[in-house]
Amino acid sequence: MTWPLQDKEFSVPSVMREKICPLERLAPQADAWRAQGKSVALCHGCFDLVHPGHLRYLEFARQQADVLVVSLTGDDAIEKADGTRPYIPQELRAENLAAIQLVDAVVIVDGDTGLPVIERLRPDVYIKGREYEDSDHPGFRAERERVETHGGRVIFSSGEVVFSSTRLIDDQRPAMAASGYGEADLITASCRRWGIDRVSLGQIIRQRFNDLRVAVVGDMVCDRYAFCDRGLATDEAPILSVRTSDEQTYLGGAAVIAAHVRSLGAACTLLTSSADDHDAHAMTDKLQSLGVEVDTRTTRRLTPTKLRYIVDNQKVFRVEKGGDEPLDSAAQASLIKAATERANDLDVVIFADFGFGVISPTLLHDLMPGLRKHVHTITGDVSGIRRGLLAMRGFDLVTPNEREARGAVGDFESSLPTLAGTMMRTGELANLIVTLGRKGSLLFRPREEKREAWYTNRLRCDYLPTLAPGPAVDPLGAGDALLAVASLALGCGESLAVAGYLGSVAAGVAVSRMGNEPVRPLELLRFLDHRPELQADDDPPIRLPHAI
Known part of the structure; x- marks a missing residue:
């Protein structure tokens, strides 16, 4: 089986293909699981870019039953008013989830709710994020009614918070490695989608920073x-x-x-x-x-x-x-x-x-x-949990780690996108980078162009794995370097994606040495020279990714 994407073709490894279940085969498969005495849990969503918050949610769901099924909203049901959604086609989104060990089966659904899957699967447990606990959305009300009609339960949880976000991502690595995919593939696809290349980054570092x-x-x-x-x-x-x-x-x-x-x-x-x-x-x-x-x-x-x-x-x-x-x-x-x-x-x-x-x-x-x-660009960060983070109202960027972000708003249960939405609405923030230590960072920004409409829809969320070339020699100062360089990039008029990438490059340089020394342009340029995702078109081709 092959699927086209940007004039490329991708073969689906059997370990992942076996998990992707057509809707019409779901009912007999559910009967087979129950004949074996297994209980079934269901999650439903878009899963456009799988990030650590999704993994927490899936891990919690997997703990509620013997089998975990994840249903995906198909491409046609996802809002595309800005011309960019979904980022990843439905087949590749299904493949991303199939690569995760926690997931037993993946189903693609036409329509914006999980009702077709609920009718066929009759899940014992349906897990939704805590943000749905007080939701009165008609689609969710219908989902909840059908789950309970079939004797199932609805549980609201985004999963237990793990500040390091380490174990949850590590859980999926064996399946990804077995399929030949990894974080390098995700970074490659992200750079191509964001238009990031070595030449433009070099120009920013060599010339444009000097004008600020x-x-x-x-x-x-x-x-x-x-x-x-x-x-x-x-x-x-x-x-x-x-x-x-x-x-x-x-x-x-x-x-x-x-x-x-x-x-x-x-x-x-x-x-x-x-x-x-x-x-x-x-x-x-x-x-x-x-x-x-x-x-x-x-x-x-x-x-x-x-x-x-x-x-x-x-x-x-x-x-x-x-x-x-x-x-x-x-x-x-x-x-x-x-x-x-x-x-x-x-x-x-x-x-x-x-x-x-x-x-x-x-x-x-x-x-x-x-x-x-x-001043065009105002940015900030805090060290530790302190009230000054929420006082950074109207900033163009703040860059807390997850613990600082959760402590600032007193939210230790919600998913990271929900947490980010709360922070950005409360602080009227234009951009937010939540750092996750050696697991990288999450970049959040509004979908809408007009400021008055920034928080009327879900935020855009991009996951950027760490760019550090190996184990950190000294993590002290990584956040300082990221803030400094990301702020300069935004000051040059660059996007959050470019600012986040360059900030992560600076953090990678900072953690590769002992002591908190200023990052130099030559260090950044040398670092970029060794990044495989920045190879030029005439360099050996880099395979586009299927999984996170």
Whole structure:
């Protein structure tokens, strides 16, 4: 069996073809399962791009019965008003799901509900996401009625939250590997769909970043690494004993984001507060030597410091010095005045809230109106769960990790797309990147062009696997690099897809080395040279993907 896509043909591996069940064969197959004493669970949806949230949902569903059937909404029933839905044809969407070990059978349905499958399958359990729990949609009401008429139950759950999102994706890898598909295939298809190529990315990095004027607002932090020799338990107590052999100090917090920005060619000013101590002076000197203008208010008693003890390249524990010291009213007014006076000359403003007092909801509320009149791109992120994330109202991009996003809105149960919808509506955000550690990131953006219609429909969601070439040497700073580079890309007028890809490239560079050093253009360009999905047309062809 072959299916055409963009003048290509794809053969369906037997391990996946056997799971794809025509609707007319579903009733006898269901009878056969029940004759074996097996219970049946059903999930229904579009599954245009399978992402970690879908995998959680499917894992939970699989735990409710002996057999899991997934029904897909066919292409003709999916809204195509923007000319791009669905991203993946129904046959390939079915194949994606068939590649997942959790799934026993896949059915394609004509129409926008799962009623045809419910009538034939008579599921024991029908699982819907928590967002449907209070839904009064006529299609869902009909589905629920038919399930219960046949003696089944409807359960609302998006699955147990696993912050790392690691095990759920790993569960499907054996089936993907057996079929010859992997994450490289997904990245290749994504780059082709988004129009991402090596030449255009190189131009952005070499030339267009240089034209930008950027301000970074946030906490300046000193990151210190103490490299230790392995020790033994001490005689006086059962505690670990290590001997320090070397110590390195790096720019941290908003300071390293400013260093990334300047290293990549953009003009940069850091608006911050600092202490009158050795660490603050050393970081200021370092930033100025890189070409960063430092506009600081000396209001702190002690420079925030994070001291990490490292044995054999493994961090064993961390000690923090310096707590939250909010700006006083005079210092806050001074920072707002300085940022507002620069606004007319800025292309990008990046807010980096590390929880040490520079950024507060009041600061953002008072500063944003003046910035918004002049600055095209305003972005931000937080470190840890803090209320400043929701205070980043009207931003063009925020880049929290999943734990930070869930903590900000107090939602630890909903699917990631539902969570993203809540965040973006509440914060009136234009774009959102939720990072998932070594599993990559999810990119969310509205479907509609007009701002007043942004949140009237489901968000667009793209899954981007990690671009790191191997295991992370040091994950510290990956989020800072992603925020800095994605912000610059948006500032150049690029799409969220391009910004997310370049940000992931920067994160891949950052995690491949020890210490939080500024990312350099040459490092990004060398990284791109080795990305197989960016091969030119005259390079050896890259196979398009079938699975996530």
